[in-house]
Amino acid sequence: MLRHEYADYIRSLRINPSHVSLPIDLLFDVVRNHFVDLHRMKIFHQIENANSVKIAAYQTFWIARIKPIQVTRVDTENPQRFLLINEFFAIHALISQLYNNASLSSNDLKQWNKFIQQLAYHLRFRVLDPRSLELAIIALGTRDVFPRRNENEGDRSII
DSSP: OHHHHHHHHHHHHTOOGGGEEOOHHHHHHHHHHHHHHHHHHHHHHTOSOOOHHHHHHHHHHHHHHHOOOEESSOOTTOGGGGTTHHHHHHHHHHHHHHOOGGGOOHHHHHHHHHHHHHHHHHHHHSOOOHHHHHHHHHHHTOOOSSOOOOGGGOOOOOO
């Protein structure tokens, strides 16, 4: 499944496939660590099956941690596109596993893209674990319960 997601992801970026590779040993590390962690979690919590959100969170975590995509040649016209290639691949695999992203409205897509950018940044530069990713994924399914404050209203925090 991940090899299919990888091929789909590289096609979507319009990257020359010869400029990147997905070594089988790194892909195997992702899959092995993902399943070992899920197995430990199921034993600890005495459950038989993990839910799809938990499975996706662990997979996303291990793709971002191991960084299985290897860049073999950087595009000199746009080298930045390779900087977070593994993090965006992790997110691509997450979305493909849990969501039908073809049905997003343009307004939702704008909000979604903000989240994707922040998530990629956090996967690369912040300390995350599968449990915090699981919470973020669950939060995606919620809508605003309270009206948002206008940014011009000022800070009303108690700290």
